[in-house]
Amino acid sequence: MNRRDILKSAALSAIAASVPLAVPRWSIALAQEGSPIFTLAHPAGFPDLDPATSFSNDGAVLANVYEGLTRYIPGKDDQPATLAPVLATGWETSVDGLTWTFKLREGVKFHDGTDLTAEAVKGSIERTIKIAGGAAFIWSPVTAITAPDPTTVVFTLSSPQPLDVIAASGFAAWIISPAAMDKDNAWFNAGNDAGSGPFKIDRYEPGQRAILTRVADYWGGALEGAFDTVVFEIVEDAVLDQNMIEGGQADWTYGLPYENLDALKANPDLSVVVNPSFETLFGMYNTKKAPLDRPKVRQALSLAFPYDDVISAGTSGLGSRAKGVIPSGIWGHDTDAPVPNTDLEAAKALLAEEGLTDGNLELVMTYATSDTLEATAGELWKANLAQLGINLILQPMAWEAQWELAKSDPAATQDIFVMYWWPTYVTPYDYLFNLFHSEEAPAYNLGYYSNPDYDKLIDDAAALSGTDRTKAEAMFKEAQRMVIADNAAVFILDKPNIHIMRADVKGYQDNPAYGHVVFVNELSR
Amino acid sequence: MSAFVRRLGFGGTLCLALIVTFALLALFAPWLSPYPDQGMGTPNVIAKLKPPAATFWLGTDHLGRDVLSRVIFGARVSMSAGLLIVAFSLLIGLPVGLLAGYFGGWVDEALMRITDVFLAFPALLLAVLLAAALGPGLLNSIVAVAVTWWPWYARMARAEVLVLRGQPYVEAASVMGVSQARIAIRHILPGAARPLLVQAALDVGPALLTASSLSFLGLGVLPPTADWGKMVDEGRKFFPDRWWVAAAPGVAIFLLALAFSVLGDALRNREGGKRRDTT
Numbered sequence: 001m002n003r004r005d006i007l008k009s010a011a012l013s014a015i016a017a018s019v020p021l022a023v024p025r026w027s028i029a030l031a032q033e034g035s036p037i038f039t040l041a042h043p044a045g046f047p048d049l050d051p052a053t054s055f056s057n058d059g060a061v062l063a064n065v066y067e068g069l070t071r072y073i074p075g076k077d078d079q080p081a082t083l084a085p086v087l088a089t090g091w092e093t094s095v096d097g098l099t100w101t102f103k104l105r106e107g108v109k110f111h112d113g114t115d116l117t118a119e120a121v122k123g124s125i126e127r128t129i130k131i132a133g134g135a136a137f138i139w140s141p142v143t144a145i146t147a148p149d150p151t152t153v154v155f156t157l158s159s160p161q162p163l164d165v166i167a168a169s170g171f172a173a174w175i176i177s178p179a180a181m182d183k184d185n186a187w188f189n190a191g192n193d194a195g196s197g198p199f200k201i202d203r204y205e206p207g208q209r210a211i212l213t214r215v216a217d218y219w220g221g222a223l224e225g226a227f228d229t230v231v232f233e234i235v236e237d238a239v240l241d242q243n244m245i246e247g248g249q250a251d252w253t254y255g256l257p258y259e260n261l262d263a264l265k266a267n268p269d270l271s272v273v274v275n276p277s278f279e280t281l282f283g284m285y286n287t288k289k290a291p292l293d294r295p296k297v298r299q300a301l302s303l304a305f306p307y308d309d310v311i312s313a314g315t316s317g318l319g320s321r322a323k324g325v326i327p328s329g330i331w332g333h334d335t336d337a338p339v340p341n342t343d344l345e346a347a348k349a350l351l352a353e354e355g356l357t358d359g360n361l362e363l364v365m366t367y368a369t370s371d372t373l374e375a376t377a378g379e380l381w382k383a384n385l386a387q388l389g390i391n392l393i394l395q396p397m398a399w400e401a402q403w404e405l406a407k408s409d410p411a412a413t414q415d416i417f418v419m420y421w422w423p424t425y426v427t428p429y430d431y432l433f434n435l436f437h438s439e440e441a442p443a444y445n446l447g448y449y450s451n452p453d454y455d456k457l458i459d460d461a462a463a464l465s466g467t468d469r470t471k472a473e474a475m476f477k478e479a480q481r482m483v484i485a486d487n488a489a490v491f492i493l494d495k496p497n498i499h500i501m502r503a504d505v506k507g508y509q510d511n512p513a514y515g516h517v518v519f520v521n522e523l524s525r
Numbered sequence: 526m527s528a529f530v531r532r533l534g535f536g537g538t539l540c541l542a543l544i545v546t547f548a549l550l551a552l553f554a555p556w557l558s559p560y561p562d563q564g565m566g567t568p569n570v571i572a573k574l575k576p577p578a579a580t581f582w583l584g585t586d587h588l589g590r591d592v593l594s595r596v597i598f599g600a601r602v603s604m605s606a607g608l609l610i611v612a613f614s615l616l617i618g619l620p621v622g623l624l625a626g627y628f629g630g631w632v633d634e635a636l637m638r639i640t641d642v643f644l645a646f647p648a649l650l651l652a653v654l655l656a657a658a659l660g661p662g663l664l665n666s667i668v669a670v671a672v673t674w675w676p677w678y679a680r681m682a683r684a685e686v687l688v689l690r691g692q693p694y695v696e697a698a699s700v701m702g703v704s705q706a707r708i709a710i711r712h713i714l715p716g717a718a719r720p721l722l723v724q725a726a727l728d729v730g731p732a733l734l735t736a737s738s739l740s741f742l743g744l745g746v747l748p749p750t751a752d753w754g755k756m757v758d759e760g761r762k763f764f765p766d767r768w769w770v771a772a773a774p775g776v777a778i779f780l781l782a783l784a785f786s787v788l789g790d791a792l793r794n795r796e797g798g799k800r801r802d803t804t
Contacts, residue, residue, distance in 0.1 A: 312570060379588060394747055
């Protein structure tokens with residue numbers, strides 16, 4: 001499950017902190033001047049390298065080894081987001097949005113020498129659906145896949161869905177060689193690969209490192225000064241990652257504390273790249289438990305939230321104010337969403353209106369242990385709420401425990417559930433459905449919000465998103481405004497994506513649709 | 526005074542003074558700390574991560590709070606954690622050891638096998654698991670550590686009781702028809718308790734360290750309460766550039782743990798000396 005890796009156990013990071021600094025075990029991969037080796041100081045390990053079931057940080061490796069049919073290219077400024085052809089060169093949908101035809105690229109070879117064929121695409125996706133692990137659910141609308149000729153794949157869907165976007169997913173959409181169709185999870189996790197990408201896995205030591213080497217006859221070619229070798233050094237401690245990038249032992253890293261970035265920016269050997277991410281932080285109000293079952297009380301809490309202080313103290317001013325739950329860069333983002341600003345007087349007036357002035361109100365906010373940003377948000381909010389006579393109890397928990405508690409009886413659980421969300425593939429429906437669609441048994445709708453009009457609106461919009469994306473987008477925005485008007489959650493901030501690189505690396509483009517993935521073939525030195 | 530210093534030794538006296546200072550700071554934290562509201566957790570974002578200076582002697586943390594005030598308030602949590610862990614452990618360990626040693630036989634067997642079960646786990650690991658299961662909170666972390674700590678006291682108490690049980694004055698009391706409970710409590714317990722109390726003084730330091738480790742792992746007090754272990758964890762992330770956030774509470778843990786250990790040593794030497802006198 002990919003939302004959980006940020007919650008790598010506190011114990012692990014403490015153990016990592018005790019790794020002696022004296023002997024750098026990564027010295028074999030020194031990133032020297034002009035070196036054709038690209039080294040990533042990777043703060044997280046790779047739990048599952050099986051392209052069918054991977055649903056975590058593994059994408060960092062898989063995206064360089066495997067390819068999908070399409071790739072999502074996020075919108076920038078006024079440029080709308082687009083889909084780039086990868087293994088598919090073109091695609092079209094029928095008028096009803098139920099049949100999708102993809103034309104495949106010719107001359108693509110897998111690392112084992114076999115050719116890319118329509119059968120390989122059909123087989124890969126059918127394998128993913130059959131195993132049904134990880135993010136396989138993205139294919140749930142698909143009822144049949146056929147391969148009428150070697151370069152044509154036809155998908156039949158049960159409901160109209162944007163299959164071109166689904167095929168660009170960073171999880172569960174990788175195409176593998178026919179020779180590997182019957183291989184099991186253990187085979188992939190032993191460091192074998194069956195991809196068609198620019199690199200192949202040369203060596204894999206779980207929890208330590210992965211080393212990729214360039215494939216000679218990659219269809220996409222190689223840039224001048226391109227890298228021959230990619231080394232992922234798994235170093236879970238931010239202090240060590242920072243040492244490595246500063247000392248030139250690594251070319252790229254992320255996850256360093258925001259507070260240290262000014263010093264890194266001043267270093268001429270490094271470049272600090274700040275981009276918006278698709279990761280948004282919010283707190284879901286328990287709409288099934290008094291007193292937060294009353295929308296005005298929820299509104300008062302949102303008015304008391306110190307948005308600007310959390311952005312400045314928690315992210316050194318690099319985060320951006322969340323406009324609802326859909327971050328910028330994703331279609332469906334609403335730049336004009338009516339989100340509240342901090343206003344303690346207005347909050348006080350609302351609470352008085354609701355008769356909550358006696359000062360005995362206690363609310364419990366749960367969040368992930370050792371997540372500094374969530375803790376900062378909680379502490380600053382608590383200080384503001386104290387002025388309104390509300391005692392906010394900050395309850396840090398291991399993610400699994402926080403989640404289990406929230407899935408039990410809504411009337412007896414937390415009042416506010418704080419977490420991050422980012423989409424499996426890029427669609428506003430992922431956020432709006434998972435977080436606010438009515439659920440019999442709560443999975444991720446942990447504020448237990450339930451609104452039949454809202455449910456219908458987003459379901460209809462999702463059905464339209466394959467054929468009429470403009471209309472669908474307008475409907476998604478309308479639905480999000482319902483959630484905002486009902487104050488179902490406090491929308492805290494959109495996290496920045498910050499990557500630190502050696503300054504001599506050229507061609508870097510962050511793609512938030514794939515988390516912290518580097519497409520090394522686009523880089524050179 | 527000079528006699529007192531002679532009995533405890535110079536180091537012991539110094540450490541006692543240090544502990545008393547910390548205790549006074551903890552007790553009178555709201556009056557002694559420069560920014561009591563920040564010590565209790567009120568953020569002050571404008572002044573975040575300021576280096577030590579005249580206004581903030583030990584600098585400020587990531588929420589702009591005065592580190593000195595936080596360290597002073599943190600002494601409350603750390604000292605009470607250290608002392609309560611040892612107290613709880615004594616409270617469980619001493620009666621268990623007394624029963625096992627005095628009655629022997631199947632009682633001894635049963636109680637000692639239970640103690641062995643607890644001793645079979647690595648102490649810190651068991652504490653981490655328990656604290657994770659109980660959820661964060663000061664009392665929970667104290668209980669979690671005490672559960673791993675008491676078997677040592679039970680073992681020690683049992684050994685002492687076994688020695689004392691054979692002493693002539695105990696046998697004499699038994700012959701005179703004094704009840705078993707009275708013998709155990711009036712004649713054996715005081716003798717067995719003394720070396721345990723010395724051991725307890727020695728253990729406050731390590732107990733405080735263990736409690737801080739739990740806090741460091743996010744299993745201690747709830748925010749925004751100040752706690753040294755937690756402060757080290759928060760400051761660790763920007764340690765190289767902003768050393769004061771982690772260094773100040775780290776030094777405080779070091780000093781207090783050391784003070785308790787040296788004082789415990791001094792007490793043990795004194796105890797040992799007295800024993801030699803009596804034999």
